[in-house]
Amino acid sequence: MDTKEFIDLEDLFGAHNYHPLDIVINRGKGIWVWDVEGKKYLDFLSAYSSVNHGHCHPRIVKVLKDQGEKLTITSRAFRNDQWPLLAKELCESTDYEMVLAMNSGAEAIETAIKAARKWGYQEKKIPQDQAEIIACSNNFHGRTVTIISFTTEPLYRKDFGPFTPGFVVVPYGDAGALEAAINQNTAAFLVEPIQAEGGIIMPPEGYLRKTKEICEKNNVLFIADEIQTGLGRAGKLLACEYEEVKPDIVVIGKSLGGGCYVISAALSSREILGLFKPGEHGSTFGANPLACALAREALRVLIEEKLVENSEEMGNYFLEKLKTIKSKHIKEVRGKGLLIGIELKKEAGGARRFCEDLKEEGLLCKETHEHVIRFAPPLIIKREDLDWAFEKVNLVFQRAEN
Numbered sequence: 530m531d532t533k534e535f536i537d538l539e540d541l542f543g544a545h546n547y548h549p550l551d552i553v554i555n556r557g558k559g560i561w562v563w564d565v566e567g568k569k570y571l572d573f574l575s576a577y578s579s580v581n582h583g584h585c586h587p588r589i590v591k592v593l594k595d596q597g598e599k600l601t602i603t604s605r606a607f608r609n610d611q612w613p614l615l616a617k618e619l620c621e622s623t624d625y626e627m628v629l630a631m632n633s634g635a636e637a638i639e640t641a642i643k644a645a646r647k648w649g650y651q652e653k654k655i656p657q658d659q660a661e662i663i664a665c666s667n668n669f670h671g672r673t674v675t676i677i678s679f680t681t682e683p684l685y686r687k688d689f690g691p692f693t694p695g696f697v698v699v700p701y702g703d704a705g706a707l708e709a710a711i712n713q714n715t716a717a718f719l720v721e722p723i724q725a726e727g728g729i730i731m732p733p734e735g736y737l738r739k740t741k742e743i744c745e746k747n748n749v750l751f752i753a754d755e756i757q758t759g760l761g762r763a764g765k766l767l768a769c770e771y772e773e774v775k776p777d778i779v780v781i782g783k784s785l786g787g788g789c790y791v792i793s794a795a796l797s798s799r800e801i802l803g804l805f806k807p808g809e810h811g812s813t814f815g816a817n818p819l820a821c822a823l824a825r826e827a828l829r830v831l832i833e834e835k836l837v838e839n840s841e842e843m844g845n846y847f848l849e850k851l852k853t854i855k856s857k858h859i860k861e862v863r864g865k866g867l868l869i870g871i872e873l874k875k876e877a878g879g880a881r882r883f884c885e886d887l888k889e890e891g892l893l894c895k896e897t898h899e900h901v902i903r904f905a906p907p908l909i910i911k912r913e914d915l916d917w918a919f920e921k922v923n924l925v926f927q928r929a930e931n
């Protein structure tokens with residue numbers, strides 16, 4: 530079958546809840562992927578930061594095979610030998626006391642919301658069913674009905690109501706607005722250190738530190754969604770480290786499975802996560818031995834191959850290079866680590882056509898919102914590959930000048 534046949538088949542039988550670039554990938558290795566025609570591309574999206582270790586990392590694939598032949602799913606009706614080790618290793622490497630594992634990012638966000646509400650009722654003594662959680666405008670935390678109840682993106686909400694009550698939205702980047710929105714029923718503040726889906730939006734410097742202080746002063750939990758920014762993507766293990774903020778709850782996912790599987794987690798203190806009693810929350814697949822074995826190896830690779838450091842170094846290098854591009858279409862180039870966005874001026878006609886052009890040049894990336902091109906290559910990427918990518922980006926922008 531060729532590209533067109535795959536696309537026709539997908540569009541006939543698969544629901545159209547995405548608008549992918551028209552490339553059908555059937556193989557990946559490191560930073561590279563190949564389409565069904567055999568054409569090679571540099572992956573500059575990393576499956577929205579799920580493939581930070583690169584495609585089919587040999588050490589992680591080995592664990593996939595070994596654990597896959599040994600034990601995969603047990604459910605939590607029984608204990609398995611991988612979850613205790615992952616729980617310990619994850620807590621030790623992030624300096625938290627307890628962890629609850631789920632599968633998708635959205636489920637881990639739901640976990641954080643439930644933990645915060647429970648803490649609100651049991652510890653803060655908020656009257657039953659009155660707990661409020663404050664989120665930010667332009668957020669992205671997932672797609673469940675509860676999570677879209679506090680999105681400000683109309684596309685994510687239309688025709689999906691009624692919505693879950695108990696959420697308040699304040700402008701992102703405005704610490705004063707958070708302070709003003711807090712009342713005695715506020716249980717938590719939920720925030721992304723950098724809004725990745727929102728267009729690589731970075732809050733003003735000091736925002737995370739200031740909002741953390743406001744939360745402490747008011748006995749409100751600070752929850753960081755680091756599903757995309759965490760595990761090295763933004764140049765630190767957790768992006769909150771840039772402002773020396775330690776969230777009360779931090780949520781991770783995406784590359785936690787090493788690009789080979791799905792696993793997410795909410796990390797916190799014993800005081801907070803310890804409030805969950807048997808039966809109150811869970812997932813059949815959560816903390817399964819296959820996911821846990823893969824996450825353990827993914828963490829080891831992250832540390833031993835110094836991917837966090839590489840992200841910071843290569844990110845700075847690439848950001849500076851991108852800033853040298855002279856184009857009438859570029860409004861701003863910004864980012865941290867290997868999470869970089871080029872925001873285009875409105876007159877440029879949207880980021881999509883640039884992504885289409887880059888695809889033709891062998892560089893795969895995706896617009897986020899209408900006017901931002903996101904660059905997020907696997908964290909294993911080397912300088913020479915970034916130089917190659919830069920040539921392509923520069924070429925596409927020079928061509929668009931005329």
Ligand SMILES: *Cc1c(COP(=O)(O)O)cnc(C)c1O
Nearest residue numbers: 633634635669670671754756757
């Ligand atoms: C991807 C993402 C999510 C949702 O994760 P899923 O695995 O798609 O449910 C939540 N928050 C952020 C910041 C994300 O990037």
